[in-house]
Amino acid sequence: TMVAQDTQLLPPSDEGIARAAQLLRAGQLVALPTETVYGLAGDARNSDAVASIYEAKGRPSFNPLIVHLPDVDSAKELVIWNERAQVLADAHWPGPLTMVLPLREGHGLSPLVTAGLDTVALRLPAHPLARRLMRESGCALAAPSANPSGKISPTTATHVMAGLSGRIAAVLDGGACPVGVESTIIGVYDDETRLLRPGGLAVEDAEATLGAPLAGAGEGIIAPGQLTSHYAPGASVRLNATSIQAGEVLLGFGPMACTINLSEKGDTREAAMNLFPALHQLDAMQPKGIAVAPIPNTGLGLAINDRLSRAAAPRD
Ligand code: TXA
């Protein structure tokens, strides 16, 4: 049972950041901007705070959280580091990359963060407000995307407020998120380096850094029927549409007539930035359905198609 809270919208000023840091140190939840999407942050060493993250999102407690850190040294204190992690960190941290690594003994994180696994997901966000907040609070921040579980991810403070107002202490307003899709998650395991979720770092770029293909990357998009529903707008979503049916709106890509175009010039990076705002906007129009034009699986297109396939998956 949750107590309703008066959620404060904090400006990105010194005072706003100081207030957000104070709330986090006190075990409260603050939504903060990162370059990918807004995160719902709590002190990763405080089990009460972490438990309230799951509660505020309505997230099943077996789905582990990402821990956000200010620097690589803090990461090395938590996990058993390796050479491939170092190579990826040198090239892509801070940035839209999350690495899953084996936990080190005496790590001090709440066991709720990892949902009992012996690995943990770590990320160094590049967003200047996220970095300042981590430094000023002194907290390692457990932060899933700041949306109710299963709903469209938030890329503005307004999206966060619409989904979580009354359930969290504050939102730090940093404007729109420049990458627009969640981080790419890579498992940097002893025996393999595996793509766990496509995201804001293109798979091609990660593979170029490693000089080797990622396990799991060539497996493509699983049939939508096998995907659990996620990122779900109110309307049904129909992929690879070449024309629209009665009552549908069209989410376009490349030069075409449509309701909202993700990128007229056909750029997957621009399309990723526009994806979640477009879904929020189309959803607000309450159409009968959302038809989506084909989007290539290259660059950030892989992450876009992953999110859209989940949005199109049958709801439970
Ligand atoms: O860009 C992002 O990654 C955003 C921002 C806020 O940082 N965060 C985000 O968190 O997308 P979330 O909770 O929505 O997604 C985290 C994903 C989940 O699918 C979870 O299952 C996976 O990371 N994950 C976390 N810990 C893991 C672990 N030890 N092994 C495998 N997967 C893990």
Ligand code: MG
């Ligand atoms: Mg999420």
